[in-house]
Amino acid sequence: MSVPTDANSTVPEPVEGSVAEADPLVTGEARQREPRWKRLPVIWQLRRSTGLQRGMLIAGMVLCAVFLIAAVFAPLIAPYGFNQLSDAGGNFPRQGAPSAQFWWGTTVGGYDVFSRVVWGAQTAVLTVVLAVALSIFLGIALGLVSGYLGGWLDRILVTIADAIYAFPSLLLAIVVSIMISGGESGFISGILAAAISITVVFVPQYFRVVRAETVRLKAEPFVESARVLGASTPRILSRHVLRNATRSLPLIITLNASEAILTLAGLGFLGFGINPTAASEWGYDLNRAISDVAGGIWWTGVFPGAAIVLLVLGITLVGESLNDLSDPRLRIRRRPKRVPRRTATAMKGAA
C-alpha cells in the first residue's frame, strides 16, 4: 500500500526468529526494518491502526475469517450435504420450521437451510478468489502493456474499457454467463462461468488503474535510466514498472471482492448461477425463498441473505479501513503529539 513511511514507522522493532531466516540479499537493510510478515499488507495496517479504525478493521477481519473457516471446513461443519434430501430417519420435511434437527429449518425443496448456507460460503469464496485472481492478472497485463506502449492499441483498449465500464455490470455478466455455460452448469463449470462473467466486468477497472499508473511511471527518471542502460521492454515492465504500479491494488481488490459476491448472488437470483444440485449458492436459495415469504416462511430467505450481507460487510470494512489508513489525512495517528484541540479537528476536517 502507498503508506508514506514517516519517522515513527522506521523505529527498529525486535527481529523475530533467527537472522538466518531473513533474505540474505537484504539482511543489512532488514535488520533496520521490521520482519517481513509484519510488513504484509493487512497486518501492516492493523499494527498502525487505532481506536475506531482498528475496531472496524478487526470486525471486518473477523467476519471474513468466519466465512473462510466455513468455506474450508464446510464438510465438517455442515450437518448434511447441500443436496441431501433424506437421512436414516426418512425424507426431510419441506419448509420445516427451525428445530433441533434442522437448526435453521428446511427449504421448499426439502434441503437443510443451515447446511446450504455453510456450503454456500465455499461456493462464494471459490468464485471470488478465482474472479479476482483472473481479473488482476488480465487487468494488470493489459494495463501495463497498454500504458507503456501507447499508440493505437492503447486508444482501442481504453475505448473498449470505458464502454464496458459504463454498462450495467449485471447485464454483461448475464451475457457472458450465457456464452460460457448456456445458463446451466455443474460445480466446477458453474464456478468458472460465474468467475469469468465477473472477470469481464472487473478487468476494465484494474486496467484503468494500472494503465494510469504506468503512464505516470513511464516518464519517471528510473524507468528512463533503465531504458538507457539497454533493458528490454519486458524487463522494464516486470522489474521497474509493475511493482510501483500495483501499490493501490489491495484496496481495489477488497472492493471488487465484495462486488463479486453481489454479482454472483445476482446471477444466482436470476437463475444463471450454479445448478442447485451441483453446489449451494445463496442467490439461488433467495430466489426460491422469495415466494415462501407470502406464507410467512422467513427462515428460507433470511439466513442465506444475512450470509451475503455479513460477508460483503466484512470485506467492505477491511477495504474501507485500508483506504483510511493509507490516506494520511484520514488516518488516526497512533500516539498523536499534544496539539491544540481546534487544530486537530481542523486536520481531520480536511479529509
Next chain:
Amino acid sequence: MTIADTATPPTAAAGKTSGGGGLGRYILVRFLLIIPTVFILVTLVFFLMRVVGDPISASVGGRLTPDQLNARLAEAGYDRPVLVQYFEYIGQIFTGDFGRTLTDNREISEILVTYGTGTLELVLYSLVVALVVGIPLGRFAAYRRDQIPDALLRIFAILCYATPVFFAALLLKLVFSVWLGWFPLGGRASTSTQLVLDRISGSTGINIIDALRTGRWDLISDVLAHAVLPAVALGLLTAGVFLRLVRTNLIGTLSMDYVDAARSRGVREGRLLRKHAYKPALIPIITVMGMQIALMLGGAILTETAFGWRGLGFQLAQYLGARDFVAVQGIVALLAVIVALTNFAVDVLAALIDPRVRY
C-alpha cells in the same frame, strides 16, 4: 464504494482531453462519443452471444428433428457466415430495428414501449427515495462528523451497499406486507386498477400519471401503495452512495477559503453548513448520478423480478428463463443505447451547471 466516490465518469474525462471551445463544442464532442460506446457494446454482446451457437438451437433445439432445425436455421438466416449476420444486425440497429423475439415473435422495440414505462417509473421513484434519504442524512453526518451519529450513518451506508436489492426486497415484503399488512406483496397495481388504467384513452403506460388523470383516489393510492416497497428496496442502494458523497463533499467545501472567510465574519457554523457549503457540495451528485443510472438499471432487473413488477427487467428475466437469447440480445443492446443517452444527458447537465466541467 470508494471507487464511486472518487472516479469521474470515463466519458467526461475523454471529453475533457478533446481540448478547448465552448459549451456547444463540448456537447457536440460528447454526443459523438455515444456512437463508439454503443457500437462497441453491441458488437461485444453480438459476438459473445454467437460464440455458443445460434439462438434457435439454444431455445428449441431439443424439441426438433435435425431436418426441422436446419430448416428453421435457414429460414432465419443463421446458416450464413457470422460476419454477414453481424453486418446485417448492425445495419438493422442503425434503422432502429432490434429484431423479433423467438418465443413469442414480438418486436423488441415494441417490448421497450410496453414495459419500458414500468422500469422508468420504478427508477424515478427510487431516485426520489435515494435523494430524500441520502442528502439529509449526508448533511447530518457532515454536521456531526467524527461523532457517534456519523459512525452509525457510515455503517448504515455500508449496509445499504452490502444488502443485495433482492434480499432487501425479501425483508421488506416479510415485514411490511406479511407481518404488518401495510403494503401489497408485489405487482405494479391491483388487477382491477390495472384494468381501469389500461382502458383510459391515450394511456401513457406510466401508472401514476394515468391514475392522476382519472382523479380517483382509490386508483392513485393503490398505485402508490404498490410502488413503496420496490422504490425503497432499489432506492436504498443508491441512498448509501449519495449519503457518503454529500458528507465527503460537504466536509470538503467547509474547509474552503470562502467558508473560512464567512466564518471569520462571524457567521454561525449551522448557517455556514446550510447556506454556504451546501449547494456547491451537491454538484458532484449530478455527475455521479450518471454512473448510478447504470447501477440502478442492473438493480431494476433484480427488483422487478423480486416484486413481480412488470418492467423491462422483469421481461428480460422471463426471456432468460425461456432461453430466448434473441430477445435478451435485443433488450441488452437497447439498454446500451439508453445508458449511453442518459450518461450524455447527465454530462451535459453537469456542464450547464458547473462551467469547470467543460474545459
